[in-house]
Each structure stands twice: as C-alpha cells, then as structure tokens.
Amino acid sequence: MTITSSPDDKFAFLFTGPTNVDRFIRDIENVVDVLTEYYNYPAGNITVVHGPGDPPLDVPDGVNTINIENKHDFKNELEIFLEDNSDPDRTVLLYFTGGGDNTNGPKLLIDGSEPSSSNVVDPTWLKDRLSTFSGGYLNVVMQQSYSGGFLSALEDSSQWSFTCACSESEDSWGTGTEGS
C-alpha cells in the first residue's frame, strides 16, 4: 500500500460545528480552495459538514455540503464517509475546525451553542469512529482550541497522521477575514 498520487483518489471530510462565526467559515473555504486549486482534489471528492444553520459558505459547485443537527447526525456522516472511502488506494483527509473546549479533557464542539455533554465529542469518540476506517492513509488536521489533546487518541496506526493548531491547553485564534 502506498500513498496515492492521483487526485481522483483523494477524499476530504471538512467540518465545523459553529456556523455563526466568520473565522470558521473562512477556514472551511480556505481549505477547500487549497485542496481544489493546489492539490487538484475534484470538488465531488470533498464533503463539507457543518452544524445547525445556513452559513454563507462559498465553495465550488460539486462540493457535497451537509447540514447536521446533532451528535447523532455527525456520527452518521463521519462513519458513512469513512466506510465509503475504506479503499486501500485512497487517501483521506479529515479536517476539523470550529469550537473547542477543555472541560474534563479536550472536546470538539458540533454546534454553536455553549459546550455541554450533548454537543461535544472527545478523542475517544473520534478514535472509535476512525477504527472503522480500513482504507489507505488517513490524515487528521484539527484547528479548534485544545486540539493538541486529541493526539494521544490517534497514535495507534502508522498510517494515520495528525496535525493540530495548538496544544491541549491553548486557545486557537483567527480572524473573520482570513480564518485561523
């Protein structure tokens, strides 16, 4: 198994929970731009998932945009994406931005409301989802606050990579015009 070099074999899952914060929307748009313009991802290989709301998301035609309402929806969409792309020839990028929390450990928020047990996922939750993936390489990029705390849960496979914006004790900052 090798890292694919064909753009057609590259798939991306991009997520933000809060949709009412400009910087997170810019994050998603900027990543889509990079993937399509510099790495030649076909727009149809990109899935954008966002929390409740109708954000002014400016992405190319063909990008698959999904609006989730809750943690159950998020779980479904992520598992579907991973199952569909569990192909040894494919390389998968999982990109998470939006809100982070560190109450009782690092969390990723799946909507724009105040953090609570019903709207956050933690590293263990994410690891359980990733364990369903049986394809090629998996690259996880996390932009949210305290994202460094997710590293310990993602060290099991030599075919996974992990990139984070900050440590498990740091807030991540960005601007409304340029993203994080």
Place this chain on the structure above:
Amino acid sequence: MWSIAMKPLSFVGEVRVSLGTDLPPEPLKGVRVDVYKFENDGSGFTFERLNQVPARTDDHGKFDFSDLPVPVEVRWVTSGIYPYDSEEIVTPDSLPNLAFKIFIEAEVLAGGTSQGTQFSDIYDEQQIIDQDWIDDHGERIHVPLEGDDPITIMIPEGNAEATFLVSTLDLPEFDDSDFHFLRVGRATRDEIGELGDDMEEYSGKPGYMTSSDMTTSQQPSFFGGHVDAPFGHVLYIGGVFANNFPNFDGNLYYTISFWEYDGDPDEEFDHEKLENEVQIIDPLYNKKYIFPNGDIPHGKWETIHLGPFDRVTENGDNVKVYKRPNPQQNEYWPWRDLMAIWNSAEAPNGLIVLTIRAYKKISGGEVRGLLQEISMDPSENNHLPLHIDNRRPVPTFLKIRTGYANTDYGTIDNEQELDDCGEISVVPNQTNGNECIVVDYSIEDESGNAHPHVDSYNLGIRYTPKGGLSSTNVNLEPAFMVPDKKKLSDNYANNPQDEPHWKVQDYSSVLVPSSLNGWPPEPEGDVPNPCNQYAAAIYLSCSVRTVNGWGKLFGSPSVSRFVIIKKEGG
C-alpha cells in the same frame, strides 16, 4: 488583514547618572524628559517626538508618560472558545522603538536681569543611537503599549552636566509631614522678612517684603522693585505640603488662621507667643486646565470651588475646611500651591502670623465625611509672618502762607496767611526777595494719624499757560532749604530708617520759582507774553509701600488748593 491604528502608549521610567564602577548610579531629579519614536528605514535613523508636554523627574528620578498616541499595526481576532469573543491585537514588530532626550530649564541672566527661560540639553539619545546601541538596549525596541517594566535611561559616566546636576539638585530631606508657606502673590517666601531674621535687608522687619532684585544679591524677582513693603487687601497665599506628606487620595483638608504675635520680632518664632487666633474663611477657588482628549478635543479650563466646607471632626467639633485638590495626570494646575485667597482687612494693622492645620477624611462621603486632624512635623516655614497695613494714605494741607524768599540770606520774610480768596500778588523784579508760598502738610491715614509706610510725596503748583488746554508745573526751586523746611519731593529710599517706618508729618516746604521772575504772570513765568493773572493749583500727592503681592496698593492720591496768581496792578 492588518491595519494601522493610533494607540495610547503609557510607561514609567527613571533617569539615572552613571558615576563609575565604584559608585551606584544616582537618580537625576527635576529634569525634563522628551520621548521619541525612532526607526531605521535603511538610509538612516529617523526620530519623531511623541509627547507634547515634557515629563519631569521626581525626587527619585522617576517620570511617566500616559496615553501618548503611536501608530501600530492592529487586527481583530476571534477566540476559538465559546462564545467566540473578538479582541484587537497589535503586531509586536510595529510597537515603537523609544529614545529619550533629557534637558533642563535655565533662566538666562544679563546684568542681573532675567532674559527668559532657555532649555539646555543634558543627554540626547538621538545623537548616539546606532546598531551597537540597539543591540545593547533591547528593552527599547518594540516597547509594549503599557504594563511593561520601567524604562531606565542611564546617562553614561563622564556627562559633566548630569554629574553636576546630581551634586546640585539634591533636595533637602523633607520631614514626613510638614507644611511650607512659600509665597504671597508673586512675592516668594525668601522676599518676606522672618521673625528673628538675620539677613541685612530683612533684619527687624518681619512680615515686610523686599524684592530680591533690591537686595545686595540682586537676584531676579517675580515682583521686583519693592522695599520694606507691608501687605494689604486680598492676598493669594501659596504653600505646599512636603513631598512625603501623604495626599490621602484627595482626602486632605486644612484650615489657615491668622494670629497676633506677642513675642519679640527680633527673636525666632515662638509658637507660644501666638494669641487671638482667627480662622480664615474667605472662599477659595482654583483653576485647572484639562489637556485635549477624545471628549475635549480643544482642552478646557475649569474653576474648582475648594471651600471652606462645613465638616465634623472625629471629636465632634464643627470645622470649616479647605480641600486640597488631587490633580490628575491629564490636568495642569498653574496655581496648584494656592492655599487661601484672604482679605487681609480682616486682620488688625500690624504684625500677624499665619498658621495651618491639616485634616484627613477618615470615613464617610464627600459631603458628610468625618475628619481627623493630622499631627504635623515642625517646619521653619509652617508659619508665615506678615505685616498688614490696610490704611489708605490721605495727603493733607495743614497751613498755606505767602512771603518773600530771600535767597541771599536764606530767609523767608513777611510771612502771612494766604488770602481767603486765594489771591497771590507778584511783582516782577522784586528787590526784597521773590514771592513764595509756604506749605505745611502731612501724609495721614483715614484717622488723621501720620501714615507709617509712606513711600513718596510730591509738592508743586500747576497752572495753565496762556491759550493752553492743559496744565504745566511752575518751575520751582526743588529745595529752598531754609532751616526746618523740607524738599518739595522725597521718598523712602532717601530716608533710611532703623524700622521700616517713614512718616511725613508736620512737614513744611517753600514753593518759590527757580528764577526771580518765574511766577506765571512774570516775564519768565509764561514766555513770551504772559497774562496778568493765572489760576493755579497747589498740590500734594503721595504713595505708600503697601502691596498685595501682585502690585502696589492705593495708587497716588493727591489734594489741591486752587489760587489766583496775579501781577500787581495787572
């Protein structure tokens, strides 16, 4: 996206002078500080001054600047934590690089006269900054807008001016809590005689002022030209609580009283000799200038009422107190030391002594606060002797006679009372002496007593020349000094006294033309063709030495007796 914005820069600093490896650096007190932003655009260093008003170092060499506008790069960023607040951040590389100039104000003298204030540089970092300096002064590069460590300006060893100032600007060690009366109007304390004063110009003259430019040292004076002057009318009393005196954050109050003094004026002040205390309760106000800011783009003046306010002490006593202002950094108080605006007519004429009591508010609000008297340390300036004299001078004729002045023998012949109708006959070419007028007079106060503080008097006679519309003086012999007669004009400076009293009492002077035919109807009186008779006024004017610290009082009052001078047979 980054943008440029003007942001306020605030910091504290200190100025020190290096005195070599064997001595610790000394703080430089009372000097002015300018701050500059500098950059190197590749072609050299450029400097831009940031402050409008220089800072001044305090006793510990410390100074501060607040809210100096500086351009920096800023952008708004949003947190990644719910509720995703935004805040503005500054690019560290856009923060200002700071350099300083240290200078002093110096009064320029020429011939003992002030020619104004000149600023003299002591140390200017603009002249020395290069890459090596920057490498050694990392704390000056990209200085945070606020909250950083104090900036130390270390003037290198060998700076002659700074080293000299360190040795000369040492201020006296202040007691913990004392007060200093320091001025009356423009007259500074050292221009006012002390009780027991041993200086030549002030000895035996407590409470009188002599301008420093009138002493043997001839130092410039804000209120020059006055000698042995008592005080009168409304006095602006200035003073200061010593540097170490706590200001209680604006909760400092005080009273000022005047006392009669029963001690020996030639001996040092004895607090036990004070008697008959009267508290000063004249209204007190002050004025401050608020520097321009966002709300007040052109700055503005404000008048502040400072009492007296009715308060209660912790002992239950009712007191009327003045409040000391608590100036803020964005304000300028030109008369910050003003302690009282006192109508001295409330005091008896003579020597009085001002004293002060201080209070701090220990509880309650602005209006109903409870006061506690503060024990003050002794100070040679915690009292102020003033000699008060509010008597107006009244020039008074006592008697007017006519006669013949015999200049050959120095006698006055044939004296007789002035004609009730005021007619005086003159004959040209008199052979038995020139016609003259003998005037007896005094300078009195309003009670008919001789005024003790006369400064000058002037006696003369005026008439209107033929065809004229104004008047002129008859040209008189200034001092027909027959025995017991006085000069037509004289002043205090010509009549030194052991005490600062000079009375013009029961004086007598002779008005006689300086030429034989000098009365107006005579050939040399109103050349070329005089009238046969003239209306004329014998006048006496005077002034006293009394001042209020801003100017001389009572002007130059005069009295006149009108007469007719006619050529006999005319």
